[in-house]
Amino acid sequence: MFGSVDLNLAYSIGFTLYVATGVVFIIWFHRLRKNAEIWAGDLQRRGPGWAIGGWFIPIGNLWIPRGIAVDIWRASRWEPYAADGRRELTLLNSWWAFWTAGTVVDWTATRLYAAADTVDAYVTAASWSLAGYALDITAAVLAILFVRRLTSMQHAKATGMLPTAR
Numbered sequence: 001m002f003g004s005v006d007l008n009l010a011y012s013i014g015f016t017l018y019v020a021t022g023v024v025f026i027i028w029f030h031r032l033r034k035n036a037e038i039w040a041g042d043l044q045r046r047g048p049g050w051a052i053g054g055w056f057i058p059i060g061n062l063w064i065p066r067g068i069a070v071d072i073w074r075a076s077r078w079e080p081y082a083a084d085g086r087r088e089l090t091l092l093n094s095w096w097a098f099w100t101a102g103t104v105v106d107w108t109a110t111r112l113y114a115a116a117d118t119v120d121a122y123v124t125a126a127s128w129s130l131a132g133y134a135l136d137i138t139a140a141v142l143a144i145l146f147v148r149r150l151t152s153m154q155h156a157k158a159t160g161m162l163p164t165a166r
Helices: 007-043 052-057 065-078 090-115 119-159
Strands: none
Touching: 007 052, 007 065, 007 090, 007 119, 052 065, 065 119, 090 119
């Protein structure tokens, strides 16, 4: 017990929320990938199943879902076959950069904790862990913005609404 907070309970709740959010995100991602097939199926380099499976391939999950996200993005914009606009993919790329960096730093922190046998080693591991949390929080905020933007794009396209000025 740490004060009045049971750390095991806190970590369990945090992990449960992380997994639940991941499941909802992957379901959303798969649905948007299926929509993209309707608007520009020939731009989709991977089948809809990859929108789920790509997240679970070790090492491959560091780039496969990003490629699928780019394909979905292009199909979801008003003119799917137009060239990418300047900075058009900035939000997507920023989210992805923070997510992959957070993943790598979290993995490193886990390895450092497992090998720690001195106070200094634990401090180093904790520093890596805190850096991972900062990257994860930034990635989460960017993911929310990405989800909102891409959902909005698909909604506008599905309903025939004109895109808003940027």
